[in-house]
Amino acid sequence: xxxxxxxxxxxxxxxxxxxxxxxxxxxxxxxxxxxxxxxxxxxxxxxxxxxxxxxxxxxxxxxxxxxxxxxxxxxxxxxxxxxxxxxxxxxxxxxxxxxxxxxxxxxxxxxxxxxxxxxxxxxxxxxxxxxxxxxxxxxxxxxxxxxxxxxxxxxxxxxxxxxxxxxxxxxxxxxxxxxxxxxxxxxxxxxxxxxxxxxxxxxxxxxxxxxxxxxxxxxxxxxxxxxxxxxxxxxxxxxxxxxxxxxxxxxxxxxxxxxxxxxxxxxxxxxxxxxxxxxxxxxxxxxxxxxxxxxxxxxxxxxxxxxxxxxxxxxxxxxxxxxxx
Amino acid sequence: xxxxxxxxxxxxxxxxxxxxxxxxxxxxxxxxxxxxxxxxxxxxxxxxxxxxxxxxxxxxxxxxxxxxxxxxxxxxxxxxxxxxxxxxxxxxxxxxxxxxxxxxxxxxxxxxxxxxxxxxxxxxxxxxxxxxxxxxxxxxxxxxxxxxxxxxxxxxxxxxxxxxxxxxxxxxxxxxxxxxxxxxxxxxxxxxxxxxxxxxxxxxxxxxxxxxxxxxxxxxxxxxxxxxxxxxxxxxxxxxxxxxxxxxxxxxxxxxxxxxxxxxxxxxxxxxxxxxxxxxxxxxxxxxxxxxxxxxxxxxxxxxxxxxxxxxxxxxxxxxxxxxxxxxxxx
Numbered sequence: 001x002x003x004x005x006x007x008x009x010x011x012x013x014x015x016x017x018x019x020x021x022x023x024x025x026x027x028x029x030x031x032x033x034x035x036x037x038x039x040x041x042x043x044x045x046x047x048x049x050x051x052x053x054x055x056x057x058x059x060x061x062x063x064x065x066x067x068x069x070x071x072x073x074x075x076x077x078x079x080x081x082x083x084x085x086x087x088x089x090x091x092x093x094x095x096x097x098x099x100x101x102x103x104x105x106x107x108x109x110x111x112x113x114x115x116x117x118x119x120x121x122x123x124x125x126x127x128x129x130x131x132x133x134x135x136x137x138x139x140x141x142x143x144x145x146x147x148x149x150x151x152x153x154x155x156x157x158x159x160x161x162x163x164x165x166x167x168x169x170x171x172x173x174x175x176x177x178x179x180x181x182x183x184x185x186x187x188x189x190x191x192x193x194x195x196x197x198x199x200x201x202x203x204x205x206x207x208x209x210x211x212x213x214x215x216x217x218x219x220x221x222x223x224x225x226x227x228x229x230x231x232x233x234x235x236x237x238x239x240x241x242x243x244x245x246x247x248x249x250x251x252x253x254x255x256x257x258x259x260x261x262x263x264x265x266x267x268x269x270x271x272x273x274x275x276x277x278x279x280x281x282x283x284x285x286x287x288x289x290x291x292x293x294x295x296x297x298x299x300x301x302x303x304x305x306x307x308x309x310x311x312x313x314x315x316x317x318x319x320x321x322x323x324x325x
Numbered sequence: 326x327x328x329x330x331x332x333x334x335x336x337x338x339x340x341x342x343x344x345x346x347x348x349x350x351x352x353x354x355x356x357x358x359x360x361x362x363x364x365x366x367x368x369x370x371x372x373x374x375x376x377x378x379x380x381x382x383x384x385x386x387x388x389x390x391x392x393x394x395x396x397x398x399x400x401x402x403x404x405x406x407x408x409x410x411x412x413x414x415x416x417x418x419x420x421x422x423x424x425x426x427x428x429x430x431x432x433x434x435x436x437x438x439x440x441x442x443x444x445x446x447x448x449x450x451x452x453x454x455x456x457x458x459x460x461x462x463x464x465x466x467x468x469x470x471x472x473x474x475x476x477x478x479x480x481x482x483x484x485x486x487x488x489x490x491x492x493x494x495x496x497x498x499x500x501x502x503x504x505x506x507x508x509x510x511x512x513x514x515x516x517x518x519x520x521x522x523x524x525x526x527x528x529x530x531x532x533x534x535x536x537x538x539x540x541x542x543x544x545x546x547x548x549x550x551x552x553x554x555x556x557x558x559x560x561x562x563x564x565x566x567x568x569x570x571x572x573x574x575x576x577x578x579x580x581x582x583x584x585x586x587x588x589x590x591x592x593x594x595x596x597x598x599x600x601x602x603x604x605x606x607x608x609x610x611x612x613x614x615x616x617x618x619x620x621x622x623x624x625x626x627x628x629x630x631x632x633x634x635x636x637x638x639x640x641x642x643x644x645x646x647x648x649x650x651x652x653x654x655x656x
Binding site for chain 1 (some may be wrong): 343385389410417425426431434437438439440482
């Protein structure tokens, strides 16, 4: 417990960690702010500007000419059976055409920005876990720590726990702040949210927190293994980018199943259906051939879980055995 | 290995071999038998690359020995290291702290990890003369201040054994004197200090006993006075009117006679009066007869001279003579 308190203090005292957490908070705030701004209610000024644009459009001779042509022969424009009313309905602009203002729909936000935020926060937490461990190796202070607590497994486990919980808590706070802000704004605007959407947001956020926590833990474990922050980040980048490229070249059916990106999205979104070029189509299937592959939540969890578990085991075992500089 | 109870540090047949990144096999420590009795200051001497730091790192659990056994306070390590580490303070090579933290924060984190109260941090800082500078960031410290902070860290645990690897590196003369005084006082207060240093005058001034290693092996061990005394009786500086004639006159003896400007240095004579007698037999009369006062440096150079000649070979003793850094894992 003593060691845990010390590590928590060390974690939140590290400037790189603090800067990354602040950066994550700033990005979360910016994303929430931009969504709130982009979906703001239409003001009287906005409406007046839109009406002015409509009037300007209606006054243009070219537009009037086209409208007349349409009214004279609606079928040419909208097919058999069309009437002059169809021309008015489809061609005559309204203020709404110029407002281009979406409504703050939480269900829609979950599918778009919610997922993006989870990915962003998780990526930053990987860097947090990496820099937390990397600092000890870079400064050499790990050897000093071992002179005070020589039980290496205990040292590793305590640091791992702090990386896991620290990153998880940060992610939970950020995601909760994002959704709370959007929900409060939606309520203040009188926009209803379906209970099902709320449940989905809660589940997705929960999985997002788990992903960020696991990401922080994985980054920590890999850095304890490689003993180098930049080395770890380079490896992760190579795995993410190079791994995708390698998968595309593999002559294996369903190779997209092993894509890190797809598996991350499968975990966040409770499964994804992706296009997989490696799925072979026989000539007999013709146009009915479906090259889409479903990666379920369980697939994603298994893939990411195995990667994390292997990293943790190797990292902990080698930290026990290897000489410390 | 159950250690000998009255020995604070004990190694038997300790060996550390590893491969460098280029695949070259290096033997850093080669069957080292080391025994440090309780109390006093024990010097640990050896040329660069002789295995001093590697030995210390193995004792402290930072490196794994390839073979051999070690004990601290009679407890086998690394197996029982957690039980004895609370009694050991150590500075290994350069001080290693978090640069962005203040000196105080660095010490407080270490203290809290082992349940030492914050008050002890202030005491340790005062002991090494860092009071008033403790709230500055470590990265802004001079090398001497960093060294002092490292020593302060070792004092946090009020250790029974203090292992110091080149503790006066980077200190100014006043700092060196302070640290030497502190080491001497600690040794006199009952703490066992294992002092690794290449400053032989420092070791001779501070240490009661010494172990000298070369190529990872123990070359000599014992009280400083005994080691120096052994050397002292063997060399005598002789002043005569005609050194050349005197050298020729002594050629028939079993002593080793060398010229040192206008004097002779005779090595191997049991008693100085034997030289006087031998020269008088050739009607050469001695006008100066001075036993060469050996110091630790001459003992050290004498002992390490031979080993330094056998450094290269298919199996290197050290990958880099400049330091004792251990590379890679256990071989």
